[in-house]
Amino acid sequence: MLCLSFSSMANDDSNKATRVMPSTTAETEMSRLAGDEFYKKVQDGKKGYTTSLSMEHDVLVSHPSETWYILKEKWMSPLGAIAVLGSLAMVTLAYFIVGPLKLSAPRTGRKIKRWSRIDRALHWSMAFTFLSLAITGMTLVWGKHFLKPVISTDAWGDIVYAAKQFHNYVGPIFFILLGAVLIKWWRKSTFKKIDLQWCLKLGGMVGPHKGTHPSAEFSNAGEKIIFWMLITCGFIAAISGFVLDFPIFGQGRRDMDVSNLAHMISALILICGFIFHIYIGLFGMEGALEGMVKGEVDETWAKEHHDIWYAEMKAQGKVEEPEQSDPKSQETADNAKS
Ligand code: HEM
Incomplete structure (x- = not known):
């Protein structure tokens, strides 16, 4: 609650200056609530005057914050929507x-x-935390355009409040998981000379080398790139x-403006990057999901996609023979041998 004393402003002609009509949604709402004069x-x-010491x-x-508002609402928000929808369109086309x-x-x-x-x-x-943060975050940024107009004000209030609370509390869990991912997987994500070859051949996925299987270690160059993108943008x-x-450590409005933009840009890069990752995991590459679900992959998949590993x-001697009790896989193995 900010109580302003305007006695000194009442006679100040400069107040009648230039910007009178509210132009943004926030300004219109403030004007409606507080009155045009105020x-x-x-x-x-x-x-003005308040008893607060903050x-x-x-x-x-705050005038400089209007720069933030314009960057966020007039630039980041539409460009971000184009990037996310563009990424979805690209994976659909790729499919x-x-x-x-x-x-x-x-x-x-x-x-x-x-x-x-x-x-x-x-x-x-990590996947659940990230995706739920992405969905609540996108609701906070774009919900007012696609959700608010089609539901009641009360429902919109509840949804946006729940999204914000969820985002606030789950965000720190993402940070902890990110630290664990870095510690656990950084070693196998360091770049080697072989990764350059993989990049030049576009992973054998498109272009003149389509259908070839460029050499790769446990992680290929694409996975390493996505890993380091996750780590940098994630942090x-x-x-x-x-x-x-936690706006309790002396952050001013500028710190909050810059943090908000950095937060939005890094999150958008991650969302777009992980649309491709999820596409490859779910639909784009036969056999990849098995590894992340069951823990093990078929020998053929390993040989084709990660030959060095x-x-x-x-x-x-870590290639396991199929269990004898499974005649189907035994049959497959025999067929492959013959
Ligand atoms: C439905 C969602 C997702 C699916 C289906 C999926 C699928 C996969 C699969 C199949 C792998 C293993 C690839 C391999 O064995 O080489 C993998 C690895 C990985 N995923 Fe996901 N993923 C999903 C979401 C996410 C999200 C949201 C994140 C992070 C924000 C993430 C981060 C990673 C990382 C860091 C790796 C390891 C890459 C490496 O270094 O090899 N995934 N994912």
């Missing part, structure tokens, strides 16, 4: 034009352990989120 007085950033307590409408990457040889039925129980728990907790999003979540596993 709004005219505060919109020029005039200082930073900038005496300024109700129909390029199609899922099928295994080029039959499965052998022999399995190789790829992800431990802890890895999988970490991945799926920017998490730390800027903390600055916004496969050779290491084979040398260490």
Whole structure:
């Protein structure tokens, strides 16, 4: 609650200045609630009086923050929507034009352990946390355009309040999981010379090398890129989120403006990047999801997509024969051998 004393402003002709008509939704709402006269007085950033001791307590409408508002609402919000919808359109096109990457040889039925129980728990907790933050975050940014007009004001209030609360409390969990992912997986995500070859051949997914299987270690270059993008943008999003979540460490309005923009940009990059990751995991590559669900992958998949890792596993005797009790896989293995 900010109580402003306007005695000194009442006779100040400069208040009648230029910007009188509210132009944004927030300004219109403020004008409607407080009245045009009151709004005219505060919109020029005039200082008033409050009993609060917090930073900038005496300024109700901050002019520099309008730059933030314009960047966020007039630039980031529409550009972000184009980026997210564009990414969805691209994966849809990839599905129909390029199609899922099928295994080029039959499965052998022999399995190789790829992800431990802890890895999988970490991945799926991270995926759930990230996706729920992405959905609540997008509701906070774009909900007023696509949801608010079609539901009651009360329902909109409840939804946006729930989204904000969820976002505030789950954000720190994402930060913790991100730290765990970094500690657990950074080693296998370091770039090597071989990754350049993989990039030049576009992973054998499109272009002149389509259908080839460029050499890769446990993680290919694409996975390494997405990993480091997750780590950098994830930490920017998490730390800027903390600055916004806990405005009790002397942050001023500028700190909040900058944090908000950094938060939005990093989160949007992640959302777009992970649309491609999720597409590949769910539809784009035969056999990839098995590894993250069951923990093990078929020998053929390992050989085709991660040949260097496969050779290491084979040398260490870690390629498991199919269980005898499973005649179907035994049959597949026999067929493959013959
Ligand atoms: C429905 C959603 C998702 C699906 C189906 C999915 C699927 C997969 C699959 C199949 C793998 C294993 C790839 C391999 O074995 O080489 C994987 C790895 C990974 N996923 Fe996801 N994922 C999803 C969401 C996410 C989200 C939201 C994040 C993070 C925000 C994430 C982060 C990762 C990371 C860091 C890896 C390891 C990449 C590496 O270094 O090898 N995933 N995912």
